[in-house]
Amino acid sequence: MSSIAFFRRLYALIIKESRQLLRDKSSLAIGLVLPIILILLFGYGLSFDLSNGRVAVVVQQSSPQSEQLISGLNGTKYLSVTPYTNFHDAEEAMGRAEVDAIVHLPSDFASQLENGSATIQMISNGRSTSIATTIQGYISGAFATAQAIQADRSQSSPAIGMITVEQRMWFNESANSMWFLVPGLIVLILTLIGAFLTGLLIARERERGTLEAVFVTPVRPLEIVIAKLTPYIVIGIVDIVMCLLAASWIFDVPIRGSLLSVVSASFLYLMVSLLLGLTISGFAQSQFQASQIALLASFMPALMLSGFVFDTRNLPVVVQVVSHLLPATHFMTLIKTLFLGGDDWRLWFKECGILMIYVVLLTVASCRSLKKRLR
Structure with missing residues (x-):
């Protein structure tokens, strides 16, 4: 009989606490809504990926070689390329945080490439070191892919027309x-x-x-x-x-x-x-x-x-x-x-x-x- 009385009391207390929880809308919301909010926040908010890196490409003198390089950058879905005719405009765009990196092609880029090697400048926005590091990797990878495709098409040695990238980081030089x-x-x-x-x-x-x-x-x-x-x-x-x-x-x-x-x-x-x-x-x-x-x-x-x-x-x-x-x-x-x-x-x-x-x-x-x- 004592065990039956125990379960009756326990059942009554459970019913009482359950009804109290149902009446307490705030506690009910915390128990049911908070997990959903946290799942959505952490599921969608935690991301170290860069899916839309904004790159400003400064081309002072257009050439087939520069167009090929730009097409290589456009070939990756992770980068969005915006052409600029002068470095000053691209610099102002980075100052306003409108672009994440600047790729600067010198005016003699085509002649440098024909002589065997060319040097271009890549400047990344150091306000976010993780984005800057990631976009540097994307741009370097796009350049390497473009070079490999060109070497394959020309049936020549991959060493011809090598591109050297000088990397700099603005606003946070030491990363x-x-x-x-x-x-x-x-x-x-x-x-x-x-x-x-x-x-x-x-x-x-x-x-x-x-x-x-x-x-x-x-x-x-x-x-x-x-x-x-x-x-x-x-x-x-x-x-x-x-x-x-x-x-x-x-x-x-x-x-x-x-x-x-x-x-x-x-x-x-x-x-x-x-x-x-x-x-x-x-x-x-x-x-x-x-x-x-x-x-x-x-x-x-x-x-x-x-x-x-x-x-x-x-x-x-x-x-x-x-x-x-x-x-x-x-x-x-x-x-x-x-x-x-x-x-x-x-x-x-x-x-x-x-x-x-x-x-x-x-x-x-x-x-x-x-x-x-x-x-």
């Missing part, structure tokens, strides 16, 4: 991965600190019952938002200063852009992170729910889909669209350019303008989340 990772870490730190600092503010006060005391006063939602953000903005500015000092003094990462452009862009992104956390906190029902949503909506996407480690161009089109909707993606592109490439004010105005739009939208959303609780 130091730390130069690539540290600016990205600043994005992750501001995302994590910003979203989690304010992500629990409203939810905590709602659980403690102190938010109602504020609501009975004549204070307006925008005033609550500004008041709650102000102390954390000060903390965030201190974090920005610490990040920049650590990048420069501890990790020896060059900051080639002006401090004005770097600090102003970082401050804008800090505001986006803080407002995102405050908006999540305003709509969340509890601190636990707010913390989970903040993790899924801010840190995880910033880590996987912003271009921190992996090139977002390798992702499916749908995932690329999602990544470009993330504020972290725009700040990641800008901060890496400012650190390693220097000031690019056209890019600065573009990306900071997008971040400013997010500031406005999230301010409105956070005010609406507080207005909703006043009803």
Whole structure:
């Protein structure tokens, strides 16, 4: 009889806990939706491949030999070739991160090749060392294939018309991965600190019952938002200063852009992170729910889909669209350019303008989340 009573009690407790889980939508979502999100993020986001390497080919004097070389580059599906007539335009395109590498053919390329050997210059964009190394291998392989095909067609020795490639890497001459990772870490730190600092503010006060005391006063939602953000903005500015000092003094990462452009862009992104956390906190029902949503909506996407480690161009089109909707993606592109490439004010105005739009939208959303609780 005791064993029967045990199983009855156990059955009743299981039914009770199962019903409680079904009523707790947040826990149910974490248990069922979170694994799906993680599978998609890691499945599509983790990719070291380069499927669309953008190559600028500078041909100062067109010839059959140069056309054959360009056709060799076009022969691989991993490279996308754009011809340029002068080196200056290609250099500006790399400065704007529009191309990943430059192949520069000298004006006497055809005569050099007829004399037995020719030297061409290949410059890769060192803002991402993994992409730079991969694209160097692709271009060298395409050249070798083009030479082998030409030697086979001419029925001559493969040694004739040999091409020597002089490789250089811009913006990260030593191919130091730390130069690539540290600016990205600043994005992750501001995302994590910003979203989690304010992500629990409203939810905590709602659980403690102190938010109602504020609501009975004549204070307006925008005033609550500004008041709650102000102390954390000060903390965030201190974090920005610490990040920049650590990048420069501890990790020896060059900051080639002006401090004005770097600090102003970082401050804008800090505001986006803080407002995102405050908006999540305003709509969340509890601190636990707010913390989970903040993790899924801010840190995880910033880590996987912003271009921190992996090139977002390798992702499916749908995932690329999602990544470009993330504020972290725009700040990641800008901060890496400012650190390693220097000031690019056209890019600065573009990306900071997008971040400013997010500031406005999230301010409105956070005010609406507080207005909703006043009803």
